[in-house]
Amino acid sequence: MLKKAKKNLAKRQDLMIIADIIPPESKVLDLGCGNGDLIHVLKENKNIYACGVEISQDKILECVNKGVSVIHGDLNNGLSEFLDDSFDFVVLSQTIQAVQRPDKLLDDMMRVGKTSLVSFMNIGFWRARAQLFFRGKMPVTTTLPHCWYNTPNIHLATIKDFKKLCSEKQIKITKEIPFGENLNFAAQLFPNLFAPTCVFCIEKA
Amino acid sequence: MTKSTENYLKAIPKDFTFGQSENDGLRLDSGRVLYPVNIRYETYGTLNKEKSNAVLIFHALTGDAHIAGKYSPSDKKVGWWDEMVGSGKPFDTDKYFIVCSNVLGGCSGSTGPTAINPISGKQYNLDFPVITINDMVQAQNRLMEHLQIDCWLSVVGGSMGGMQALAWIDNFPEKVHSVIAIATTSKLSPQSIAFDWVGREAIMNDPNWNNGDYGDNPPEQGLAIARMVGHITYLSDLSMESKFGRRLQERETYSFDFTRNFQVESYLEYQGQRFVERFDANSYLYVSRAMDYFDLSLKGDGDLTRALKHADAKFMVISFSSDWLFPPHASEEIVKALRNNNREVTYCNIESAYGHDAFLLETETLGRLISGFLKSRSEEVKNA
Numbered sequence: 402m403l404k405k406a407k408k409n410l411a412k413r414q415d416l417m418i419i420a421d422i423i424p425p426e427s428k429v430l431d432l433g434c435g436n437g438d439l440i441h442v443l444k445e446n447k448n449i450y451a452c453g454v455e456i457s458q459d460k461i462l463e464c465v466n467k468g469v470s471v472i473h474g475d476l477n478n479g480l481s482e483f484l485d486d487s488f489d490f491v492v493l494s495q496t497i498q499a500v501q502r503p504d505k506l507l508d509d510m511m512r513v514g515k516t517s518l519v520s521f522m523n524i525g526f527w528r529a530r531a532q533l534f535f536r537g538k539m540p541v542t543t544t545l546p547h548c549w550y551n552t553p554n555i556h557l558a559t560i561k562d563f564k565k566l567c568s569e570k571q572i573k574i575t576k577e578i579p580f581g582e583n584l585n586f587a588a589q590l591f592p593n594l595f596a597p598t599c600v601f602c603i604e605k606a
Numbered sequence: 607m608t609k610s611t612e613n614y615l616k617a618i619p620k621d622f623t624f625g626q627s628e629n630d631g632l633r634l635d636s637g638r639v640l641y642p643v644n645i646r647y648e649t650y651g652t653l654n655k656e657k658s659n660a661v662l663i664f665h666a667l668t669g670d671a672h673i674a675g676k677y678s679p680s681d682k683k684v685g686w687w688d689e690m691v692g693s694g695k696p697f698d699t700d701k702y703f704i705v706c707s708n709v710l711g712g713c714s715g716s717t718g719p720t721a722i723n724p725i726s727g728k729q730y731n732l733d734f735p736v737i738t739i740n741d742m743v744q745a746q747n748r749l750m751e752h753l754q755i756d757c758w759l760s761v762v763g764g765s766m767g768g769m770q771a772l773a774w775i776d777n778f779p780e781k782v783h784s785v786i787a788i789a790t791t792s793k794l795s796p797q798s799i800a801f802d803w804v805g806r807e808a809i810m811n812d813p814n815w816n817n818g819d820y821g822d823n824p825p826e827q828g829l830a831i832a833r834m835v836g837h838i839t840y841l842s843d844l845s846m847e848s849k850f851g852r853r854l855q856e857r858e859t860y861s862f863d864f865t866r867n868f869q870v871e872s873y874l875e876y877q878g879q880r881f882v883e884r885f886d887a888n889s890y891l892y893v894s895r896a897m898d899y900f901d902l903s904l905k906g907d908g909d910l911t912r913a914l915k916h917a918d919a920k921f922m923v924i925s926f927s928s929d930w931l932f933p934p935h936a937s938e939e940i941v942k943a944l945r946n947n948n949r950e951v952t953y954c955n956i957e958s959a960y961g962h963d964a965f966l967l968e969t970e971t972l973g974r975l976i977s978g979f980l981k982s983r984s985e986e987v988k989n990a
Contacts, residue, residue, distance in 0.1 A: 452950070461954045462974050465922075468982035472941060472953045482945040
């Protein structure tokens, strides 16, 4: 089961980056933890203490089968069940764009954890821009496969947008790790244009 | 205990009696001392050498100790959670030692109002002391000592059974490694208290009730009405719609009188009749009253988080989306209080149309959650 979880994790570069950042023995809250692969691997490899929050019943069943503690919940309802500063890391991977109020969720994450790790798909990526610019259509890409009317991704943002929100909220960005598919040097140089995805480490200022 | 050639789980009812003197009796929340006390129980599987695989399962309001299997091959019915308990099942009797006992105040073998009062030499009836969920748990603890078990791998129950699981944590936190609380609440809601009241009023207003001294002429009408009211609360709007709709029972048109016309009426009548054959009316008064009095938050002066401060067991809390008797928000309150104590808890609100009854019906999803949770807890205990 662990092998499979590791294999699944390897398919998600943002999760690999997040897994690398989290040191052993940390307390981790994984928001939208899915089938619990990240927690499962980190528990085995780094002996972390972790809790997941997940909205899908099927995924909760998978978590429980892996021994991952998980709470059935909707991130739109906030994190009131979690105490202030009760986790070293709060993870929000490719989920921020799907919540109703990303700004409020960030506030809650700042309250609950010392460091938050946020990854999201950058709508400022050149392919998305090109679709809107040349074809005049809302972008549909491999990472954003839905149409405008049925997408769960209701709050898409560019890397610049996210950084602006952090600065308005006086959230400190301690690390920014943009990454691309094959043009990784370009993603490092001009992330807002060339990085389809980015991981941010953020903390209270 | 073991599978026989007929391939059924053999259940053997057992009795444990304590309190031959007042000193050894059960000191109740009401201040009274009950003695002697008999606990009817059944066990399945084998207690391992380390005594680390014992799981205590609680039954709900009208259940009993007969959780799985049959007493003899000719039995028509199996135990009430037979789908969950047995070889290869979620409560795997090849791995775990399962214990289930009839509650104090019940009428299926454990001491309740039908027992003989040692002082008068007659049946207690209404002389039986009012008991609480705590009292039930205190009696179970005596059984635990008798079985020479130091710590339950898990205590598990649905509905009133879930209350007992939570009360174990409150009374004996050091004796419980984990808790599975299903379709339950930390305190009975005013709505549920109201339904209990109607049920008891139906019994106590039956002319046969006679202040509890009904002998061989029990208040069957009243008890049947209590059961019907209860049964409505165990179903959901949706499950009644799909099970009965507005269909008529054995007729094509309305009868234009007050006899039963609808399938749902016939169903309730049947449930009421079946119930009076197996349940004692006074016992219903006592056990439902015990539920009314349950409020875990009292230990924390009304604050559940404070009340659960010492609960360091691993928890799994499960609710059902259409349960309006013990609704999901009651479970979420428990989860929140545990999390606010930084306790490890898993919570799942299972999507189901069955209402409160879902805890007996959604065995597949429930089974997957329970087997996964128990597996992790066993590994923890082994590695400890």
